[in-house]
Amino acid sequence: MTATTTDYATTGDAHLQAFGRLAPGLPGRGIDWLDTLRRDAFQRFKDAGMPHRGLEAWKFTGLNVLAKHAFSPVPEAEAAAEADARSDFGPGEHAAKLVFVDGRFHVGLSRRPTLAKGITISTLAAALTETPGLMEGQFSAANGAAGALWDLNAAFMADGAVVRLDPGAKLDKPISLVFLSSGAKHGAHHVRNLVTLGAGAEAKVIETYGEPSGARAAAFSNAVTDVALGEGATLTHVRVQDLGPSAVHTARAVVKIAKGAHYGSFALAIGAALSRQETDATFTGPDGVARLFGAYLGRRRQHLDHTTRVDHAHPRCRTEELFKGVLDGRAHGVFQGLVRVAPKAIGTDARQKNQALLLSDRASADTKPELEILADDVKCTHGATVSDLDADGLFYLMARGLSEAEARRLLIAGFIGDVIDRFDHGAVARHLTACVARWQDRDEGGFDD
Amino acid sequence: MNILEIRNLHASVDGIEILKGLDLTLPVGEVHAIMGPNGSGKSTLAFVLAGRDGYDVTEGEVIYRGKDLLELGIDERAQAGVFLALQYPVEIPGVANSVFLKAAVNAQLRARGEPELDAMDFLKRAKGFLAELEMDQEFLTRPINVGFSGGEKKRNEIFQMAMIEPTLAVLDETDSGLDIDALRIVADGVNRLRAADRAMLVITHYQRLLEHIVPDRVHVMADGRIVRSGGKELALELEEKGYAALNGEKSAA
Ligand SMILES: Nc1ncnc2c1ncn2[C@@H]1O[C@H](COP(=O)(O)OP(=O)(O)OP(=O)(O)O)[C@@H](O)[C@H]1O
Ligand SMILES: [Mg+2]
Numbered sequence: 001m002t003a004t005t006t007d008y009a010t011t012g013d014a015h016l017q018a019f020g021r022l023a024p025g026l027p028g029r030g031i032d033w034l035d036t037l038r039r040d041a042f043q044r045f046k047d048a049g050m051p052h053r054g055l056e057a058w059k060f061t062g063l064n065v066l067a068k069h070a071f072s073p074v075p076e077a078e079a080a081a082e083a084d085a086r087s088d089f090g091p092g093e094h095a096a097k098l099v100f101v102d103g104r105f106h107v108g109l110s111r112r113p114t115l116a117k118g119i120t121i122s123t124l125a126a127a128l129t130e131t132p133g134l135m136e137g138q139f140s141a142a143n144g145a146a147g148a149l150w151d152l153n154a155a156f157m158a159d160g161a162v163v164r165l166d167p168g169a170k171l172d173k174p175i176s177l178v179f180l181s182s183g184a185k186h187g188a189h190h191v192r193n194l195v196t197l198g199a200g201a202e203a204k205v206i207e208t209y210g211e212p213s214g215a216r217a218a219a220f221s222n223a224v225t226d227v228a229l230g231e232g233a234t235l236t237h238v239r240v241q242d243l244g245p246s247a248v249h250t251a252r253a254v255v256k257i258a259k260g261a262h263y264g265s266f267a268l269a270i271g272a273a274l275s276r277q278e279t280d281a282t283f284t285g286p287d288g289v290a291r292l293f294g295a296y297l298g299r300r301r302q303h304l305d306h307t308t309r310v311d312h313a314h315p316r317c318r319t320e321e322l323f324k325g326v327l328d329g330r331a332h333g334v335f336q337g338l339v340r341v342a343p344k345a346i347g348t349d350a351r352q353k354n355q356a357l358l359l360s361d362r363a364s365a366d367t368k369p370e371l372e373i374l375a376d377d378v379k380c381t382h383g384a385t386v387s388d389l390d391a392d393g394l395f396y397l398m399a400r401g402l403s404e405a406e407a408r409r410l411l412i413a414g415f416i417g418d419v420i421d422r423f424d425h426g427a428v429a430r431h432l433t434a435c436v437a438r439w440q441d442r443d444e445g446g447f448d449d
Numbered sequence: 450m451n452i453l454e455i456r457n458l459h460a461s462v463d464g465i466e467i468l469k470g471l472d473l474t475l476p477v478g479e480v481h482a483i484m485g486p487n488g489s490g491k492s493t494l495a496f497v498l499a500g501r502d503g504y505d506v507t508e509g510e511v512i513y514r515g516k517d518l519l520e521l522g523i524d525e526r527a528q529a530g531v532f533l534a535l536q537y538p539v540e541i542p543g544v545a546n547s548v549f550l551k552a553a554v555n556a557q558l559r560a561r562g563e564p565e566l567d568a569m570d571f572l573k574r575a576k577g578f579l580a581e582l583e584m585d586q587e588f589l590t591r592p593i594n595v596g597f598s599g600g601e602k603k604r605n606e607i608f609q610m611a612m613i614e615p616t617l618a619v620l621d622e623t624d625s626g627l628d629i630d631a632l633r634i635v636a637d638g639v640n641r642l643r644a645a646d647r648a649m650l651v652i653t654h655y656q657r658l659l660e661h662i663v664p665d666r667v668h669v670m671a672d673g674r675i676v677r678s679g680g681k682e683l684a685l686e687l688e689e690k691g692y693a694a695l696n697g698e699k700s701a702a
Contacts, residue, residue, distance in 0.1 A: 414543030
């Protein structure tokens with residue numbers, strides 16, 4: 001009933017072919033605005049094709065792997081119903097946990113207790129069926145060829161999490177969203193999450209992209225999370241990419257920050273063959289705060305990309321960006337950060353920093369900061385460093401009796417621990433620290449080429 | 450028994466010879482002071498003893514408790530009981546003092562085949578020494594030496610030494626940068642560690658420290674060699690006359 005992946009030369013072809021066949025089965029079919037949105041997105045993707053290195057935004061990250069193998073959208077029937085529910089994906093402590101396997105909601109692995117009034121946690125498929133009216137206008141859309149993957153997501157999005165907090169609602173424990181790739185080879189899935197916080201609401205959302213141990217799924221996951229923060233709302237948004245050694249992962253958070261709202265983001269990449277985590281934040285009112293933090297730890301031939309764009313369109317907003325990377329083997333880290341300051345965005349304060357630690361001669365890091373400043377009276381800075389493991393530190397620790405391996409481990413944990421420490425001091429920090437420790441413990445054998 | 454015997458030690462850094470035939474014997478139970486002008490090679494000696502990369506021994510030998518010290522790696526020396534309090538302690542962001550120190554203490558206990566300290570015992574011991582050194586408990590959670598004042602860094606070295614209980618402690622200008630009260634506190638910490646089965650090498654520029662930590666012998670180092678040795682009164686003489694007046698010996702170039 002479904003075409004096998006070998007029928008097409010490339011992932012793009014596979015998607016072009018599949019749209020006509022799969023579209024009727026995608027959730028929300030028959031809702032006019034959604035059908036139009038999908039069709040337009042598909043058309044744009046058809047015209048632009050996959051992003052390529054010729055585009056400025058993709059200069060450091062090539063997607064050849066998507067042309068080499070045809071990753072095909074996984075139809076619902078094929079979405080693996082069963083997955084080794086490795087329970088250590090996501091934080092141990094959570095208010096609710098939604099698990100998606102190959103991009104579809106998995107009831108059995110999820111946990112959805114009744115939450116306080118004003119807090120709704122649902123799925124995209126359910127929300128489009130049950131409350132389509134509430135969904136209109138909630139989906140971000142791409143503009144330009146650089147956003148082709150975003151369009152691809154819009155055309156094929158089949159499920160995802162919908163988190164909504166009414167004004168003033170507060171949730172202390174994190175909401176855990178777990179996206180597993182099952183063993184389906186060269187499957188592609190496009191989840192779309194919506195996180196909407198009313199005025200003054202507060203929440204923590206932790207997305208984890210993983211793969212059951214031993215699944216070795218060569219899967220392509222292309223996720224988009226649309227975040228809308230009302231006035232004075234506060235969101236802590238963590239994305240952990242902990243996929244297996246053959247995975248290809250692209251993700252984008254599209255964030256709207258209203259007056260006085262606070263968006264804190266931590267994007268951690270510790271898995272996948274190739275991953276690109278993008279953050280696209282826009283201040284829609286004055287006095288907002290965006291703290292974009294992240295870390296990438298790679299070895300072998302892993303390619304880990306963090307790309308951020310922040311639009312300062314209103315006065316007195318503050319952006320603080322700090323990314324740190326640890327690269328071993330032939331791993332390649334990329335950080336790109338664009339900050340745009342519109343003429344009326346006076347009093348903007350934007351700081352950006354990327355620091356990479358190279359553990360091997362063949363590892364490499366690229367940084368591209370871009371500041372487009374059209375306003376007066378702004379503070380904008382950026383800085384990037386690439387360094388080796390500190391020889392003085394190594395000596396100091398070993399002179400106190402630590403073996404070289406222990407000393408290196410501690411220095412690496414400390415290097416990344418520093419950025420975690422600046423982001424959070426509670427359960428979120430502990431979870432991120434545990435993820436980093438898992439990377440350090442991991443058998444390196446799996447990340448071969 | 451001698452804890453340390455250094456014979457005709459030559460060592461180079463970046464191909465430049467810094468230690469030029471140094472002899473020194475440190476018997477068990479004793480504290481020796483090393484004084485000498487800037488650049489005479491005191492820190493170089495300390496780093497050679499600790500095994501730091503880039504400090505190449507080209508001639509001579511160092512015998513630690515009857516065994517060849519130079520054969521051991523940095524961590525093995527530490528595990529064998531050699532401790533160096535650095536002239537310039539290193540800052541390590543992101544690593545809490547306590548995490549580091551617990552790993553260090555346990556690495557040494559492990560190497561000696563003794564049971565490791567659990568979190569409770571560790572904390573109890575650490576708090577005891579912090580109190581003795583009049584250090585705030587928050588030092589434990591702060592990243593190693595980051596943002597510490599000069600004096601706090603030196604105290605932290607002594608705190609580590611107290612926790613680790615080395616057999617041979619080499620203190621490289623631990624007194625520099627300390628105010629008078631801190632000097633007394635640090636000296637008390639060092640004195641508490643004096644024991645019949647240990648030995649210490651105290652590198653200093655000031656007689657002042659040696660009033661608190663009274664040495665068994667004082668050595669004067671110049672141009673990569675020990676040029677004179679004597680009792681504790683030698684330190685007083687140096688303080689009075691300066692290095693230039695050392696009979697017939699030239700100071701470091
Ligand atoms: N990495 C290096 N490269 C070149 N020369 C070095 C290096 N390290 C030390 N030296 C030189 O070796 C000599 C001895 O230095 P050392 O630090 O051992 O002196 P010191 O006696 O400890 O001096 P101070 O009293 O100032 O601490 C100096 O001339 C110094 O410049
Ligand atoms: Mg010195």
